[in-house]
Amino acid sequence: MNVELEELVRRFGRTQAVAGVSLRAGPGVFGLLGPNGAGKTSLLRMMATVLPPTSGRLELLSRDPGNLAERREIRRRLGYLPQNLGYYPGFTVADFIEYFALLKDMPPRQVPRAVAAAVERVGLGDKARSKLKTLSGGMLRRVGIAQAIVNGPELLLLDEPTAGLDPEQRVAFRALLREIGERGTVVVSTHLVEDVGAACTEVALMDQGRIVFHGTPHQLTARGEGTGAAGDAPLERGYSAVLAEARS
Amino acid sequence: MDDDELITAIAAGDDIALRELFSRHAPWLATRLRSLLPATDTEDVLQETFLAVWQGASGYRPGSAGGWLWGIARRQAALFLRRRGPATLELPGLLAINHSDGDPAEAALSGVVMARAAAALGPDGSPEREVWRLVYVEDRPVAEAAELLGVPVGTVKSRAHRIRRRLRAALHMDSATEGGAS
Amino acid sequence: MTDGYGPADVDLDRVWTGVAAQVWLRRPGRIERLAARLLRSPGLARALVVTPSLLIGWVIATAVVLLAGMAATLGTHTPYVALFDPAVAAAGIAYAYGPGIDPAWELSQSMAVSDRMVLLARALAVFGLNAVLGLLASAASGAAVAVTFGWLVPMTAVCALALAAATLARSANVGVAAGISGWVITVLAGKAIAGPVTAAVASPSLVLPYLVFTACCGALVLYTTRIPRGAA
Numbered sequence: 001m002n003v004e005l006e007e008l009v010r011r012f013g014r015t016q017a018v019a020g021v022s023l024r025a026g027p028g029v030f031g032l033l034g035p036n037g038a039g040k041t042s043l044l045r046m047m048a049t050v051l052p053p054t055s056g057r058l059e060l061l062s063r064d065p066g067n068l069a070e071r072r073e074i075r076r077r078l079g080y081l082p083q084n085l086g087y088y089p090g091f092t093v094a095d096f097i098e099y100f101a102l103l104k105d106m107p108p109r110q111v112p113r114a115v116a117a118a119v120e121r122v123g124l125g126d127k128a129r130s131k132l133k134t135l136s137g138g139m140l141r142r143v144g145i146a147q148a149i150v151n152g153p154e155l156l157l158l159d160e161p162t163a164g165l166d167p168e169q170r171v172a173f174r175a176l177l178r179e180i181g182e183r184g185t186v187v188v189s190t191h192l193v194e195d196v197g198a199a200c201t202e203v204a205l206m207d208q209g210r211i212v213f214h215g216t217p218h219q220l221t222a223r224g225e226g227t228g229a230a231g232d233a234p235l236e237r238g239y240s241a242v243l244a245e246a247r248s
Numbered sequence: 249m250d251d252d253e254l255i256t257a258i259a260a261g262d263d264i265a266l267r268e269l270f271s272r273h274a275p276w277l278a279t280r281l282r283s284l285l286p287a288t289d290t291e292d293v294l295q296e297t298f299l300a301v302w303q304g305a306s307g308y309r310p311g312s313a314g315g316w317l318w319g320i321a322r323r324q325a326a327l328f329l330r331r332r333g334p335a336t337l338e339l340p341g342l343l344a345i346n347h348s349d350g351d352p353a354e355a356a357l358s359g360v361v362m363a364r365a366a367a368a369l370g371p372d373g374s375p376e377r378e379v380w381r382l383v384y385v386e387d388r389p390v391a392e393a394a395e396l397l398g399v400p401v402g403t404v405k406s407r408a409h410r411i412r413r414r415l416r417a418a419l420h421m422d423s424a425t426e427g428g429a430s
Numbered sequence: 431m432t433d434g435y436g437p438a439d440v441d442l443d444r445v446w447t448g449v450a451a452q453v454w455l456r457r458p459g460r461i462e463r464l465a466a467r468l469l470r471s472p473g474l475a476r477a478l479v480v481t482p483s484l485l486i487g488w489v490i491a492t493a494v495v496l497l498a499g500m501a502a503t504l505g506t507h508t509p510y511v512a513l514f515d516p517a518v519a520a521a522g523i524a525y526a527y528g529p530g531i532d533p534a535w536e537l538s539q540s541m542a543v544s545d546r547m548v549l550l551a552r553a554l555a556v557f558g559l560n561a562v563l564g565l566l567a568s569a570a571s572g573a574a575v576a577v578t579f580g581w582l583v584p585m586t587a588v589c590a591l592a593l594a595a596a597t598l599a600r601s602a603n604v605g606v607a608a609g610i611s612g613w614v615i616t617v618l619a620g621k622a623i624a625g626p627v628t629a630a631v632a633s634p635s636l637v638l639p640y641l642v643f644t645a646c647c648g649a650l651v652l653y654t655t656r657i658p659r660g661a662a
Contacts, residue, residue, distance in 0.1 A: 048540045050536060072544075076542045080537065080540045082537055085536075086532075086534040086537070087534060088533065088534065094454040098476075099480065102476045102543075103476070103477065103541040103542065104541060104542050104543075105471075111455075112451035112454075113451045115454070115455060116446075116447045116448075116455075117447050119450070120431065120446070125450070126264050126267065128263065128450065129263055129454060147537075263453050263454065266449070267450075271433050274432050274446070275434035275435055275436035276436070278436035278445075282436075282437040290437070291440055291441060291444060291445050291448075295445050298449045299449055299453075302452075
């Protein structure tokens with residue numbers, strides 16, 4: 001198991017962004033769905049060791065993120081793409097990815113090749129020496145994905161990774177996820193239901209800080225059949241059906 | 249952009265042009281090299297070749313990009329083999345492949361022939377073998393070979409002349425022998 | 431990525447990666463390699479070395495201010511460098527902190543080389559650069575030795591104040607404001623109480639209070655940037 005959460009809670013003042021989530025995930029691609037404000041980002045932040053839980057048990061890559069040394073070990077094997085990445089305008093694509101590769105304690109001798117491979121993997125081979133300020137939103141997103149995968153992570157956390165990507169790039173991206181999911185755990189948080197169906201082996205649906213569905217995309221689709229729930233595609237209907245049930 | 253334009257761009261520091269050039273030419277260069285070297289060595293030599301292209305693009309005179317590229321690849325392969333160990337059979341093979349040829353089998357055969365002919369020039373390390381290696385295999389200009397060997401340019405030229413005579417004699421004898429054996 | 435395939439057992443993508451690795455990336459400079467050895471962390475060394483490019487505006491401003499101070503000092507014999515430098519340093523230090531200067535702040539928080547280490551390294555770099563420039567400007571403008579070196583202690587205190595304010599408020603601007611205003615108040619108070627405008631800088635009796643103040647601010651910074659504890 002790469003990720004083990006038990007009754008994880010995260011409170012901000014009075015509100016519970018995450019209200020008791022339990023989850024176990026091994027290798028594979030794990031989709032985290034839910035409306036805005038459902039707590040997906042807070043959950044992802046906790047898994048990225050950026051936010052401490054208020055209570056509950058969290059174990060990542062068989063290590064305890066509460067322990068300083070173990071947290072550093074987790075972070076070396078982690079790839080994280082936050083929802084709002086931010087970038088250094090004067091850096092080139094290659095410089096930016098190299099910077100974070102070094103901050104992840106990658107051995108310096110391995111870094112240049114890993115950076116080049118990551119750049120090519122996300123289809124930015126023509127832009128390696130372009131400054132970040134010259135790139136479009138979709139390209140910047142791909143730079144973010146590249147820095148997340150540069151260290152060959154065992155745990156890859158992506159928050160809304162496909163924003164700005166065109167359909168062809170999304171196909172390539174899903175192939176990338178499946179490839180990494182063969183050996184490691186990929187957690188993708190997205191509000192785009194179709195993204196999930198195509199790439200994920202397992203799906204969890206969050207609403208108001210709780211997990212209201214956990215299963216395969218196929219099972220989610222099944223939940224929407226015959227209910228007349230809203231949605232243009234089967235997976236969307238399953239999504240709406242589960243949400244409606246959870247809120248009733 | 250055609251090859252000449254790409255190489256001009258590379259000389260000006262355009263890495264995207266290098267990528268495009270690689271995309272076009274790496275496959276056939278790899279095939280040629282593979283007929284002489286094992287796969288991992290081919291990868292190493294090909295990498296050195298394109299790094300040499302990146303650094304030496306300003307020395308390109310518009311004309312045959314393919315010939316220029318193969319010249320670099322051949323030189324890099326020779327350097328690679330020399331670094332690895334004493335002179336091997338592959339060196340003559342490199343010499344035998346021209347840009348206009350395509351057939352690796354033919355190249356291998358003529359490589360063997362060449363090896364025997366090269367042996368006729370003298371023992372490894374002798375003046376003729378050294379000149380032959382520098383000028384014919386590694387494709388260096390006569391002036392550079394003279395400097396490396398520490399002899400006047402005229403000496404290099406006369407040794408090259410002698411080499412040509414001996415090689416022709418050796419090859420002629422070879423074919424004569426094969427003809428006679430049947 | 432190639433037009434053709436080449437031999438089946440030759441990995442052309444891998445070859446290109448090897449070429450690109452050397453074409454796209456420069457080898458670290460001597461300073462960075464030295465820093466990597468000293469700090470035992472190539473990541474930290476890189477974070478330090480990129481500081482000027484992130485703070486290029488600050489570096490230029492510092493140079494301008496110090497040059498102006500130098501010129502003013504030469505003209506009027508009031509050690510303006512000693513008076514300006516702490517304020518400028520405070521501004522730079524405040525910008526060494528997270529959200530103020532680091533747009534990829536959230537990502538930095540998930541890094542093995544912790545953002546706190548980076549902050550400390552950057553703050554030291556800013557401070558060090560400022561101290562060197564300031565010393566040179568001060569010496570070049572002929573100010574008295576006591577004043578030339580004397581302002582290093584108040585500068586440390588002011589920087590600590592700026593950094594503490596920045597980390598508390600999570601804003602570089604607040605840090606800058608706190609640092610500069612704190613310094614201005616100190617200088618004016620010194621003038622009002624003791625007479626010369628350099629009182630705040632040159633009085634030896636102030637060294638201990640400055641250092642205590644620095645330590646308090648330092649503790650505050652350590653607290654506000656503490657690595658969050660995990661679950662119990």
